[in-house]
Amino acid sequence: MAEVSANRQVSSSGFLLTMATEVPSPDPGQFVMVGLPEPGAFFLRRPFSVFDFQARRKRLSVYYSVAGPGTEVLSRVRPGEKLSLLGPLGRGFPESPRRLHVMVGGGRGGAPLAFLSRRARKGKRVLFLVGARTEEHVLPLERIRASKIFVATEDGSLGMRGTVLDLLENVVSSPDFDWAEAALYGCGPSALLRKLHAMAVKRRVPCFVSLEARMGCGLGACQGCAVRKSSGGFFLVCKEGPVVDSLSVDWQSYSEVR
C-alpha cells in the first residue's frame, strides 16, 4: 500500500497523484497499477504511466484525467489515504542514439514524456510538443526539461491554434530541423500516434510510442491487454509495452479499439 501525499487538480482535466512508496526506481515510460478506493465496486487496478519519481523522498507521481467512474473516484482521494500500488511495470522508452529527441504528447499523453525529458542525457537536444484542448487542459509545463517547449491548443488560448500534429508540421518544416538526427517519441490519442508513425515511416526515423489498453493483472498473466501486431498476432501492452516501436503496431486495429 502507498500513502497518498497529494492528489491535486493541476489542469481542467488533469490530476497529479503523488504517493509515498518504496518501489524501485522506474524508467521513463514504465507504468504502475493503482488500486482504487471502494474495492468492491472498482476492483481492477488502473494502469498509469509514471509522471515523476523522486528517489530521495520516495515519491512517485502519476498524471491522470477523469475518464470514467473509476478515475472519478480516484480524483476524490485525499492525502493520507492508502492505495494499493504495483510497479514499476513494463518496458519504458529506449534511448535512441540520435541526438534530436522530438517528444510529442497529446493531452494526458504528455505525462510519461515529461518524465522522459527530465532523464534525457547531456548532449541530447529535446524538442517537446504539447497538445491540449485549451490552456486550462495543458499539463504542468514546469516539469518538462527541454531545449524548447512548443504548445498547441485547439482554441488557441495558449501557443499555436491547432492540434499537436499541426504543431509538429511547423516544427519539422523549420530549415534547421535535421531529420537525419531525429527520433520521435509519442504518447496520446490513437489518431495522433498513428499519424506520428506515418510521419516516421515517411522520414525513415525511429518512432517509439506509449500505448494504452485496459489491463487486468499488469504482469502478462491474464492476456487482457492485447494489441494486434503489424506482423500478425498480438502482443501484450503490459509486458512488451507500454512503449513499443511504432512499426510493430497494427494501427488500423489499434485505432478502432481506442
Place this chain on the structure above:
Amino acid sequence: MTVHLGSLRLRNPLMLASGVAGYGHELGDVIDLGRVGAVVTKTLTLKPRQGNAPPRLAEVPSGLLNSIGLANVGSRAFISEHLDRLRNLDTRIIVSVGGFTVAEYAKLVLELEEVGGFDAYEVNISCPNVKAGGVNFGSTPGKAAGVVRALRSKTGRPLIVKLTPNVTDIPSVAVACESEGADALTVGNTFRAMAVDLDSRRPVLGATGGGLSGPAIKAMCMAKVWEVVSSVRTPVIACGGICSAGDALEYIVVGAAAFQVGSACFRDFRAPESILEGITEFCRRKGVRSVAELRGTLELPRT
C-alpha cells in the same frame, strides 16, 4: 487445512483459478505460490491460440468482463518452455485443458501424459464444440460426459471438471460428469455477459460478449454450488467472486470442499494470503479445528 479431492491432496483449500496465474511464473514475484493449495494453469489447447480481438477486458460494477478467447501457447510450447518451471513450484500443479473436439481433448491429454510432472487436470468444458455448431461441451450432460469419458480412459491423474453456469440444469451436467469418473467438479466458469459503450453504440468487448467474474457473480455462483452439492457426492470446488475469507467460508458451509480465487488477485495479489489468514482466524475464533469440519454445515430452515 489439508483437503482431499479424490486422490489429490492439497495443503489448503485455496487454489488459484485458471487464467489468473498464467503458467505459474508470471506471478512469482507477487504471490508466494508456496502458500497456496494449488495453481490451475491458463487453459491449454493442442494448437497455440492468439485469442480474441481487443478490447478483451471491461470492468462493470463489481465485476470483470473478459473475452480473452483461450489465448495460449499450445501444448508443444507449454511442454518445452513452461512445464519445467511449473514442476519446480512448491504447490500442486493442475493443468487446465481445453479442446474443440473430443479428439482434441484426448490428444492433448495423451501428450501431457507422456511428459508428466504435474498433479491433476482441470477440464475446461466451456469450449465451443466445432462439430456441434459451436455449442459448448458443458452445456449438455451428454456432451460433457463424452469429454470426461474420453479422458478418463487416458489418465489415472485426478480429473477435475469445470462446469459452466450458463445452463438451465447444472445438476444434470454434474451428475453426468460424476458418473463418467470425474474426481471433482469446479463450479464454475464465468457467466455470459455483455457491456455496451453508449457514445459509440458499440459493444465494449471486441468479441461482443464475454464472461463475467468477480464479486458480481458470487451470489449466483453460490446457488449453482448449492444445486451441485445437493445432487452429487463428488467434491465440489467453488469458484466465483471470492475476495475474502468470508466469501470462501460461505461456499464451504454450503458444501464446497475447496475454492478458487481468480479476479480478486488482480485487485490485490495479497488476496490469497489474506483469505488464508482470515480462515485461520475464523476457525480459531469459532473453535473449529479444520475447514473440513465446516463443510456442508449449512443450516436450513425446517419446513
